[in-house]
Amino acid sequence: MTKSASKVRCSPVRVDSVPCTSNDAKPPRANGDLPVAKLPEPAAMNFLPVVTALLLFLVQTVAAAPQSGQSGPDAAADEHAATLGALAESLDSDFEAALPRAAELFADPEQTPELRARALIETIAAAHAASRLDIEDQAGPAYQELADTLSAGELRSKLHRAYGNLNLWRGRFDVAESLFRRAAAEHREDDTAVQADLKNSLGVALAQQGKLDEALGTMLAAFRLFEQTEAGPSANLLRNIGGLSIYLEDWDQAVEFTRLALDKTAPDDPQITGLYSNLAAALIEQDQPEEATEVLETAIAIGEAQGRPSAAVVSNLGYVVREQGRLEEALTHFRRAVAIDRAEGDTGSMAITLKNMGETLIQLGRREEADTVLQESMAAYRQADIKPKRLELYPVLVENLEQLGRYPEALAMMREYRELSEEIASADAQARVAELQGAFDLERKERELAESERERLASETRLASIEAAQTRQQHLRTLLTTGVVALALILLLLLRLLQLRTRANRLLAEKNAEIDQQHRALEESHIQLQRHSIEDELTSLGNRRFVRQLLVSALPDALVDSPALLVLIDLDRFKGINDTFGHPVGDRVLARFAETLRQVAGPDDILARWGGEEFLWLIPAARMTEAADRCRNLADRVRATEFMTGGRSLSITCSMGVAPVDLDADDPQAAFDLALKIADAALYEAKDSGRNGWAGFERRVDDPKIFEGSLDIEALVARGALARRRLEH
Ligand SMILES: Nc1nc2c(ncn2[C@@H]2O[C@H](COP(=O)(O)OP(=O)(O)OP(=O)(O)O)[C@@H](O)[C@H]2O)c(=O)[nH]1
Structure with a gap:
């Protein structure tokens, strides 16, 4: 049930010092005006507010x-x-x-x-x-x-x-x-x-x-x-809860708590009629008119006992009985309520009751009487200056005048009605306009504020976004710069390292080349030294060391494979050449002899300058039978060779001692030394026999023990160990 459906007013209690609250549940108003009725006007009589x-x-x-x-x-x-x-x-x-x-x-x-x-x-x-x-x-x-x-x-x-x-x-x-x-x-x-x-x-x-x-x-x-x-709870609290429940239209709770409050309220309490009034209002809302009537009658009885009943209670009783169709009885109650209001000077309350009374008379068909009462209501409303309620009275009044055929009065009332309507409408409109304007301004300001806030937030967001982007770019730039600098440093470092390495490599290569050169020079020196150590400088033939080295480590296969001939050669009367032509000429003679010897020797023959004007000639795979030819051949070539010096012809001869030698022996050096001794002995014999010839001893026994000790050639020949061979001129 809505508030507008409320049908009666509650207890007619006045509040002097505390503001009352309107029936629209708005904040309290600090005035003592008559409360606006919650119920529809035709039914609402002297409805004093619950508040x-x-x-x-x-x-x-x-x-x-x-x-x-x-x-x-x-x-x-x-x-x-x-x-x-x-x-x-x-x-x-x-x-x-x-x-x-x-x-x-x-x-x-x-x-x-x-x-x-x-x-x-x-x-x-x-x-x-x-x-x-x-x-x-x-x-x-x-x-x-x-x-x-x-x-x-x-x-x-x-x-x-x-x-x-x-x-x-x-x-x-x-x-x-x-x-x-x-x-x-x-x-x-x-x-x-x-x-x-x-x-x-x-x-x-x-x-x-x-x-x-x-x-x-x-x-x-x-x-x-x-x-x-x-x-337990006080009566005041129970009344308050009951009253608030009426305001909030919780009728069951209102009835419950108002009844509880009544139980705790003494019959002579001045508030008790108000409680009954509230209880009756709640019961009416619950569609219990009989109970409501009973409650209101009780309230009136209590009021009478206290001196005078509440006009609101009496008026409400009138309303309730009218709703039950008891119109005459209702009129009686309305009249009594008006009398009470008049006595108390409550013009506003009286105006409401008079309106209800007029409407009841209209229902009874007593329109002239109704007009009188409605006119009184109008006067009371004017006196109390309650324009909204007065406005609601005009339609009832005018309609009744029309029914009575009193059109001029009806017209006059209509004009008043229109003027008041316009006045109220204008006031309402102005208030509404002001309210709307205020709301509009407020809404506009809020919208502008919201828009401004949105823009501010958007700006802040954009700013934050830009700042973030700038920060990112800055970081990126810093990162890139750092990267570029680091890369440049690395490149410079690498370049420097490359330069150093190139330089080091170049120096190393130079050093290596130098070392290689030194190595080569050293090697050459070593080879030269080696060659010099085994080569005779004057004749470029090998020397004694050369021959000794061959015997120790590198004998050619040709010398080893079969016995060879050892020929020891000495130039004849060479001292005389030196003495006659000088030592340099002697040297040239020696060199020239070496060349001649090379020309005579075979490719596998071993030649060496054995010392002074003495030469060694080893002929591989040769026997004593060949010695004569070989020596003769050499002697012939030497004799045929012209050793020119200072425009003078110079010829020389040589003597040769020959001995066989088997270098495949267990001790090649010993075999060589023995052969050398024998060849030397043979050379001696060649010299001794006139020079320019050869002599040789052929070995007849192989037993080496025979040749141990001091070598006695003649004894060996005598014993048959050696056989003498001679050059025949
Ligand atoms: N020019 C020169 N003379 C040398 C060289 N080696 C040794 N002689 C000389 O050769 C001579 C050898 O003389 P001798 O041993 O008396 O022998 P010879 O005069 O040849 O007489 P016979 O051998 O008996 O025929 C010495 O006068 C040495 O000085 C050398 O390399 N060059």
Whole structure:
């Protein structure tokens, strides 16, 4: 069920000091205007708002709060019990007179913060009792100082709560909410009653700010906490929950809690008719008109017992019975309600009831009477200056005048209706335009702000992206530069190494070439030396060392394969040449003789200058039988050779001693030496026999022992070991 479906108004309680809340659940308005009815106008008569009763309950609830919050032992308070007791007594008896002393006490810096806080709490409670809520100038600074001085704990929680109450009474609901929350945060959790009271106070502060859902939730939490206590929930809390449930259109909960509140409310309590009114409203919403009628009649009876019933209750009863078709009875109740309103001077409420009454008369066909009543309603609306409600009256009034045929009056009313409509529409339109303009401006500003923020973020993103790209490029450049420099250094190093290596290689090659050259020179020197060591310089023939080396290590195969002839040659009377022609000529003769000897010798023959003018000739594979021819051949060639010197002809001769030699023996040197001795002996004989010839000894035995010891040629010949051979001239 929607709010617009609400059919009756609740208890006709007025709120003087606390703003009431509209039926549209908007924030409370600080005026005492008649509440706008929640129900459709034809049915809505004297519907006094739920909020009216609710707010009064709230105030009463808060008024009760400090008392319960101050209960219980307090050790710190005991120390100053006398002072505080005296203060409380004086505040209660004459608040005006006691206030200066109290203000002096809770503002006195010489006193302990605890005593000052308790004095302030007492003063605030007494101010409420004395309806003196204008002590902010004294209480505010003291509270701020003490809240900063006291440490968090129970006493400071009480101080928050007391000052929260003062703000609540003064209509500063947001401040009160904050203070109640601080008080709850610092309150120790094991005191359920105080917790419940704090939640109740917080619920009141929330409800007064229009935070109805949160307020109801907080109060239900307080209710559950109170249920755990011995005293249980207070009637005020139950009324508040019931009232808020009506606001929030939870009809079942509204009925439940309003009934609970009624159980805890005394019959003479001034609030009781309001409770019945609320209960009736909830029952009507639950489509229980009989029960609603019964409740309203009970409320009227209680009102009558107290002196005068509530006009709203009576009007609501009229509405309920009219809905049940009991029109005449409804008229009776409406008339009574109008009388009560008139007596109380409540013009606005009376205007609503008169409208309902007029509509009832129309239903009864009593249009003239209806017109009179509707005109009265119009006058009352004008007096109360309730234009929206008056606007709703015109169609009923005009339609009734038309039905009565009173067209000029109907026309006049229509003009008024149009003017008021335009006025209200204009005001509404202006308000709407202003609202729309504000919303538009706000939306535009928000859009511009959002756009600006988007652009800023986009710029930042772009900037960050550019910076990142620059950083990457910088890193890349650094990397590349480093790489290039490193590469260049490496290349330079490699180049330098190459140069060094090339130079080293060149030097090495030069050195190697030099060494090779030296090696070659050395080798050549060595070869030359070697050659010189075995070669006769003058004749270029081998010398004695040459022959000795052959015997030791390199005898030609031809000399080894078969016995050879050893010929020892000596130039005849060479001293005379030296003496006659000089030593150089002697040398040339020696050289020339060597050439002649080479020409005579075979290719495998071994030639050597054996010393002075003496030469050795080894003829491989030759026997003594060949010796004559060979020696003759040489002698002939020597004799035939002209050794010219200084234009003079010079001829020489030579003598030769021949001996066989077998170099395939176990000891070739010994065999050579023996053959040499024999050849030398033969040479001696050749000299001795006239020179220019040869002599030789042929061996007849092979036993080497025969030739051991000193060699006695003649004995050997005599023994037959040697056979003499001679050149025959
Ligand atoms: N020019 C020159 N003379 C040398 C060389 N070696 C030795 N002679 C000389 O050769 C001569 C050898 O003389 P002798 O031993 O008395 O013999 P000969 O005069 O040849 O007489 P017979 O041998 O008995 O025929 C010496 O006068 C040596 O000085 C040399 O290399 N060159």
